Amino acid sequence: MMHDARAVPGPEEKNRLRALEEQAAACLQKASQGCPGLSIALSGGLDSRLLIHLAQRAGVEVTACHLAGPHVPPAETAFAKRWAAERGIPLRMLQVDVLEDAQVAANGPERCYFCKRRLFSTLQDAVGDQPLCDGTNASDHGLYRPGLKALHELGILSPLAEAGLFKDDIRALARFTGLEAPGQRARPCLLTRFQYGLRPTHVLLARLAVAEAAIAGILERHGLTAGPAMPVAEEPARAEPADFRLRVIGENAYALHLALPEIPAAALRELEAALMEHGFPGASLAVMETVSGHYDRQRAQPEPRPVAV
Secondary structure: OOOOOOOOOOHHHHHHHHHHHHHHHHHHHHHOOOOOOEEEEOOOOHHHHHHHHHHHHOOOOEEEEEEEOOOOOHHHHHHHHHHHHHHOOOEEEEEOOHHHOHHHHOOOOOHHHHHHHHHHHHHHHHHOOOOEEOOOOHHHHHOOOOHHHHHHHHOOEOHHHHOOOOHHHHHHHHHHOOOOOOOOOOOOOHHHHEOOOOOOOHHHHHHHHHHHHHHHHHHHHOOOEOOOOOOOOOOOOOOOEOOEEEEEEEOOEEEEEEOOOOOOHHHHHHHHHHHHHOOOOOOEEEEOOOOOOHHHOOOOOOOOEEOOO
16 A cells, blocks of 8 residues: 655554554664664665664664765765764764775676675674664665675664565655655665666766756756655755756766656756766756666666657
């Protein structure tokens, strides 16, 4: 049964959400049993923030851990640092260059496995005997996620998945419990922008981060959002920009994929100018129903529809 995470919950939905929070709290308390607290990997995304938020509400002591590196846009690292500071959460910052791993740099279909293994091995060395958790949820198990194998092999705990929380539940529970930005969209690491077999470089990863920040600003200025804004607690309503990915689809070949039914001409001109300015000349623009998992979807699915200029 699907639940609308934007709707104002009625009595039945409130009871359901309270039960989900209790399930998550029980999983967090089990994970911390016999230990002074938990370490939780904080990307700055909704899943990891909710996990920390629920741990705090359950009275579980938490240390947040953020892994910065060329695969993470600097703005996301800055957001994670700011969010943890505002919450008064101890934050362990680690710098990891995943491109130093030859199997990550080769960028094959199992790249995420090797990347997650390197990242979380580094985290485990840093946290020692303290249990280490991540924000994997139950929806992730229905998708192509080779990184989950690495997490399982390393013994990383995933309380949201263990509690049976799917992505819709996470958004609804975030809103219900007053977590900031419950409509935050997933932004996978920058390595996912590269067609398999193309070798990422530090320079191109940095350019992607800057260009995507500019694109998000253009979409927001033109009101091209993922849906209506929803206020949380005392925060003003603010909608997320429509989902998009700037992708490297070949040698010196790029594509901007947008989850939009159409793009106004003025926004289109700004997007094309931004792509040129940030080093992505000739990038194709295409609209599609979903932009996530593009390289992993079956070829039988419809191709993106090019945007008419």
